[in-house]
Amino acid sequence: MSRPTARTGDRRPLTLPPWLAHTLRAQRGPIPWSAVVRGALAAGPLLLASVLLDRTSLGVVAAIAAMLAGINDRPGSRRTSVRRLGVPALAGAGGLLVGTYAGAHVGAVVLTLLLTGIGLLAGGMSAVGPVASGAGTQLLVASAVGAGMPVPEAGWLRALAFLAGAGWLLALRLLLPTPGATAGDFRLDGERDAVAAVYDAVAELLDAVGTEHANARRVALTAALDNAQDALAGPRLRRYASSSAERRLHAQYAAALPLAEAATALAWAGDAVAGRASEGPRRLAAAVRENTHTGPLPAPHRSAPALRALDDALLHAADAFDQGEGADLHTRRRTAMALFRTAFGAGGREYGLRVALCFGASAAVAQALHHTRWYGQHAHWYWLPATAVFLVKPDLGPLASRVLNRAAGTVLGAVVFAGFAALLPRPEGLIALVAVSGALIPVATRHFAAQTAVVTVLVLALVMVGGEPQASVSRIGETLLACAIVLLVGHLPMPGQRGGTVRARLVAAGGAAHAYLAHVLDEARDPMAGPDSRATRWTLRREAYRTLAEAHTAIALAAAELPALARHSEGADDVVAILERLVDTTTACAVQLDDSGRLSAHQRRQLAELVGQFEKGRERTGLRLPELPLAV
Structure with missing residues (x-):
């Protein structure tokens, strides 16, 4: 008798747990050749110049700064690169200065407390946004490097070298033309x-x-x-x-x-x-x-309010393209008080505490091992806290995913470097390896394990050019120790309510949705509102959708954590989905207002229903979100 076979429709596809799926996920897209060229011209040439001038130690510092700037050198406009590369470089130079003088004048206990305090500050600051996060990362890494890296020059000279390295890459970003950019300036x-x-x-x-x-x-x-x-x-x-x-x-x-x-x-x-x-x-x-004229534009049918709005918008766009005049609506205005609340609110406090504990604990363990014979004479104790920085920061990815990728990438990079170190001439071969690694960073940033492998090769090459022995084994051991510390500390119970970053993003999204909906309802009560009201509405709509996108990103990262951390953000995605539908409906209502000057009864019922769903979700999750206007 033959065995019954399961129907194909009954088979469930194999699904990986979120934390493992995130570990294997990589970004896709075209190779950023201009960034590859900048990477090749950054750390390697700086190091070569320093060797020729017999200032190798300063060249190593400048190359580290160029490497960190290269990690932040993402696609985008030149004007944004000034802030994206420049602000973290200034923070890194400050951290290097503080770390250098602290490492030379205070004991291990005081130094550990100081680094822990810097971790608390940098962690809270990182919750503000990507640029602030980059600044926090370089502040922490540079303070650890300054405290432990054996460089003979004074602290202020090290800081200048750091700024010179990052400034060199920024200059390349601003001055070098992008291949194929022929349309105007x-x-x-x-x-x-x-x-x-x-x-x-x-x-x-x-x-x-x-x-x-x-x-x-x-x-x-x-x-x-x-x-x-x-x-x-x-x-x-x-x-x-x-x-x-x-x-x-x-x-x-x-x-x-x-x-x-x-x-x-x-x-x-x-x-x-x-x-x-x-x-x-x-x-x-x-x-x-x-950078040309539009020519004739095909007009859509005008059979519905949204189609009529689309046609009007096309006519307005054609006119704006010809005249080159328009409202300056691009700026996202956030007050200093709003940034302060983000950094020191619930999300910033949890973020800062998590970073401070991991950074301080890894610094304490590193210095304790540094004073033992077992650790060796050529120990780089600052590698341990510096590694912990890239592992613990919540906005850089889920903890488990980053730990696995960091461990795999470090082992791979250390093994590859050991092979090159045995074959390449010194120092010219190692300098060439630094240049090649710098060129690979823009491509390797698509996956954290690949980025770690390239950075490991670059750092180990810098160590040898600086006159120290090959340190692949030490690099692997300290990275695995940092992974263990971050996994342990990152899952410890903490005071207050966990999931603060997600909750902060939800509060921001709720507030933006509230402001947008309230403005559209005000327009419904006053049909004679002028173009200034419409411009304000577009600005509020942009902020509503932007904060929703930020909330989605935070929730996705939290959901990819191990279950012990992921459970603190359960239900948040339902609230965001309701807010998203509400903002979409509000947008449709705004178009209807422009067309007829009033909202239909169906639209009012939909708004009221979504507001009610939001209130239920707010009560169910216990989130302190703003109440939405009920008079719809």
């Missing part, structure tokens, strides 16, 4: 690509209206708008805003906002639109990239 290529991507994202959302892909395309549109907002928000490249070129880009970005609003309203309605509706945004995207 090459210094605006990043801004131009970011604005063009917004119009492409609008077109893709219009193509997906009425399909299962519409929500994913709307999320992609939010990401494109966030990227363009950041690309245009940095310092001016010229004193007078580059005359027409920069003003034109600002106008083109502002013209995309009503298009995005109309496309979102169409996606909310769910009725498929004709294919010609997406042709206009695609032609606008090509005009931005090529």
